[in-house]
Amino acid sequence: EAQVTQNPRxxxxxxxxxxxxxxxxxxxxxxMSWYRQDPGLGLRQIYYSMNVEVTDKGDVPExxxxxxxxxxxxPLILESPSPNQTSLYFCASKxxxxxxxxxxxxxxxxxxxx
Amino acid sequence: AQSVAQPEDQVNVAEGNPLTVKCTYSVSGNPxxxxxxxxxxxxxxxxxxxxxxxxxxxxxxGFEAEFNKSQTxxxxxxxxxxxxxxxxxxxxxxxxxxxxxxxxxxxxxxVKP
Numbered sequence: 341e342a343q344v345t346q347n348p349r350x351x352x353x354x355x356x357x358x359x360x361x362x363x364x365x366x367x368x369x370x371x372m373s374w375y376r377q378d379p380g381l382g383l384r385q386i387y388y389s390m391n392v393e394v395t396d397k398g399d400v401p402e403x404x405x406x407x408x409x410x411x412x413x414x415p416l417i418l419e420s421p422s423p424n425q426t427s428l429y430f431c432a433s434k435x436x437x438x439x440x441x442x443x444x445x446x447x448x449x450x451x452x453x454x
Numbered sequence: 455a456q457s458v459a460q461p462e463d464q465v466n467v468a469e470g471n472p473l474t475v476k477c478t479y480s481v482s483g484n485p486x487x488x489x490x491x492x493x494x495x496x497x498x499x500x501x502x503x504x505x506x507x508x509x510x511x512x513x514x515x516g517f518e519a520e521f522n523k524s525q526t527x528x529x530x531x532x533x534x535x536x537x538x539x540x541x542x543x544x545x546x547x548x549x550x551x552x553x554x555x556x557x558x559x560x561x562x563x564x565v566k567p
Binding site for chain 2: 344373375380381382383384385388398399430432440442443444445446447448
C-alpha cells in the first residue's frame with residue numbers, strides 16, 4: 341500500500357530536549373515536505389526537499405532542521421524544542437514526474453512541548 | 455507571494471442540500487490549485503486539482519470545483535451533501551513550480567441529518 345509513515349504519532353516532551361520525527365514514503369517520490377498545522381492558520385510549510393541532499397526553507401523554518409540522505413526518508417529535527425513548537429505536524433510527498441501533482445500526507449504527529 | 459483565503463471558518467448544510475466551500479487565491483502567473491479534505495486524526499487527502507482551461511473540475515466522492523479567473527476563486531461544490539462529508543477542508547496553491555504549497559486556514563463542513 342502506498343503510504344507516508346510518520347513516527348511517533350504523539351509525543352510529550354520538555355523544553356530543550358532534542359527530538360526527531362521520522363518520515364518515510366514507499367512511493368519513490370522525489371519531493372518531500374514538512375508542515376505544521378495550527379488552529380486558524382491552516383498548514384504552514386516548514387521545509388521541503390526536491391531530491392536527495394537538496395532541501396529548502398518553507399514559510400516557517402526557524403527552530404527546525406531537516407536532512408535528506410535517502411530518497412525515502414525525510415526526518416524533522418528539533419534541536420532545542422520550545423513551547424511555541426507545540427503543534428500538529430504533517431509530512432507529505434509527491435512525484436516530480438509531472439507538473440501539478442497532489443501531495444500524499446502522513447497521518448500526523450502531535451507534539452507537546454512543556 | 456502567493457496567498458489563499460477561505461473566508462468561512464465553518465459551513466453548515468443539511469443532508470441532501472448542495473454545498474459550497476469558498477476559496478480565493480492571489481498568485482502571479484498561472485495558479486496551481488488543490489482541494490484537500492481532513493478527517494479526524496488523519497492526514498490530508500487529495501480531492502481534486504485545477505487543470506488549466508477547465509472551469510469546472512470533477513474530483514473524488516462527488517465533489518467538484520468551479521474556477522473563476524476574474525474573481526480569482528476556486529470554490530468547492532457538491533450537489534447533494536452527505537453526513538459523511540463532514541470534515542475539515544483545505545484549499546491550497548502550489549506556486550509557479552507547485553513546490554511551496556500555501557494553504558488556506560481551513561473550513562469545517564458540518565452536514566446535519
